[in-house]
Amino acid sequence: MSVLFYHIRCCFKNKMTRKALRTVTLFVFMCCTYSVYKLPSLYWSLKSSQHQSVIVKENSVMKDRLEVDHRQVNDISKSQNNDIRIENNFEHNLNVSTANSINTVNGSRATNEGNKTDNGTNIEYDKLLKEIDNGIEADIKYNTLEEDITIGEFVFENEDIEFNINDIDNFRKKSEKLFETFPNHQNSTKYLIYFCEGKCGGLADRLKGITMVYMMSLLTQRRFAISMDTPCEIEHFLQPNLLDWSFPDRESLAGKTVQIIDCFERHDAYEIDLQRYDPDPISMLKAEVVLMKANQDWTRIFRKLSVSPKRFPQLYQYHSSELLRTIYIGLFKPSSELSHSVNEFFKQKVGDKKLACLHARMGEALYQRYTYREIMIPLQFLKRFDNRDDFKIMIATDTENVKTIANHMYKNFVDTSGPILHIDYMRNGSMAQDLKCAGFMRSVVDHVVLQRCDKLVLTGSGFGVTAASIRHTSRGLYVYMRGEAVMPTRRELVRETFQWRCLSPSFDSKFYSNICDS
Known part of the structure; x- marks a missing residue:
């Protein structure tokens, strides 16, 4: 041990060695300082690029439904591939399931191979x-x-009013009156459109996504619309009620910039950013026409935003189930x-x-x-x-x-x-x-x-x-x-x-x- 200290002391007595050590120390210090300064900006640039699920098309002409950038199509295709085994199994047993649905009331015993494991x-x-x-x-x-x-x-039993099917119309009218008190931005020239293409989830996921995008349209003060023709047009079953959410015609969208935001696959990232940084949702929507995929209930997240009390005060006056009911009845009639x-x-x-x-x-x-x-x-x-x-x-x-x-x-x-x-x-x-x-x-x-x-x-x-x-x-x-x-x-x-x-x-x-x- 004493020999080791002797050699270290000899090294420090040497001027060249001391100079080299100072140079190395200074270099390490500069690297650390640069990292502390630069890494956050590098992180946020990478995070920003990650959130670029959005493609802006300047002066685009609408063809049928809005064309999706090939990168977005690739993202959707990748997500579809995750379910390919389920779809193949489902298609294989389609005929069995359809035949069983006809014979069930007659008491036949279905043997749906789709459930065989x-x-x-x-x-x-x-x-x-x-x-x-x-x-x-x-x-x-x-x-x-x-x-x-x-x-x-x-x-x-819950202490609540007894369910009576004859009261449905009366309660529906009450929900319609409540919906009419919600903010209305349907005269806006900017659009926020619930967009369903490729994988959108089942009926419940779509209803939650429509509700979430509608709330976002109120917070961003945009006109709301729905684009859903998978597996067939939504208007075959549910039609506009108090608010015209029909997909706008080509003339209304001609020449407008378009942005796609995928809150279906990347909802976790958007939820975290909204809760952590409390941004104005308007800043998220860059283009004149924004197509948004979604399947989550964001009621609690929207309540945490500082802009919500002024732009959508009803968000705090009713629980999420009542908001879903009111929006569903306000938007849709059978x-x-x-x-x-x-x-x-x-x-x-x-x-x-x-x-x-x-x-x-x-x-x-x-x-x-x-x-x-x-x-x-x-x-x-x-x-x-x-x-x-x-x-x-x-x-x-x-x-x-x-x-x-x-x-x-x-x-x-x-x-x-x-x-x-x-x-x-x-x-x-x-x-x-x-x-x-x-x-x-x-x-x-x-x-x-x-x-x-x-x-x-x-x-x-x-x-x-x-x-x-x-x-x-x-x-x-x-x-x-x-x-x-x-x-x-x-x-x-x-x-x-x-x-x-x-x-x-x-x-x-x-x-x-x-x-x-x-």
Whole structure:
């Protein structure tokens, strides 16, 4: 050790060595200083380029729907490739699903191969059918507080107005009056357009995206419009009501600059920046015409912006479910074809009875949300209403197998008509256009029917959650806590608390178990 210190001391006595050390030290110091100064700007330049999902076209001429820059098309194509296995599996079993949808009411046993997985899903399904036919009921737990003498169990109901289908028009008018108090910028020469091309999500994702873009149009003081023709034109089912959101004609857009913002694939980055830096949303929209893809509920994020209290004060006066309901009713009225389908369902199949419903989202073969054993819990819950003379039972689901189980379980089972198709898995063009529109129509009919159910049980899906939000009361509204129990909830809670915590798959439910149990 002493020898080492001796050599170090000798080095420092040498003038050349000391000079070299000073030079190296100065160089390291300058590098560090430059890094501290330069790296933040380098980081934000890279972040800015990352957010350049936007392409501005100067003096572009509109061709059909607005042309998307080839880089944006590549981004969309990449996102579509992520779902190719699901789409292939879905297309392979389309004919089976369509045939089963016709035979379900007659009690036929569907054998939808789309739900066949390596863990023996079909074996479980067949075993359940045998148990049901033999009168063996699945075990079920209830969250119970108030005794129901008719069946000897305890049932809790929210203290809210009783659902009455005859009151729908009155409550719709109240929502329309509220919508008319919202700011209106439809005279603006700048546009913010909800844009659906390629992958847009299912019906619930699209409704959430439309609501989010509409709110953004109020905060950015732009004219709002909708462009959605995948898998077919939205106007076939939902038409403008109090606000004309029709896609503008070519003459209105000729010569305007165009920008595309993808909040569908990059919503996390935009959410973080909005919450961290509190920008004026107007600064995000550079072009005269902005096309925005979205599928998220940004109500809580918009409430944190400093410009929101002045530009959209109603954002703080109503909960997110009420805002969704008001915007949905203000923007949309059913087409004549949709109205006819819904009215015929209630007239021919429900009549003067009440309706108890379940939305059972089972998932795809590659992403199974529930097993058949698990979904038996909410199915068994509805038996209490099937045993009464004043109720019909309706199940909205993404698989024929669940409808077949329901047809075996309930004596008062009713069903809508049409093929069961997920509207986001019909993009590759191999399916007939009329079949795509028929699948889209059934999805919208099921959604409207769920809005009008006297009793509604939700599973982990935005489809049922958005329908519950549009419903005008919390009375008769329940959630299925995965693998545990059916319990009541409220419209005010279902979107912000339950959907991605208590209704989520088991790996998330474990993480949020304390929230769900409280």
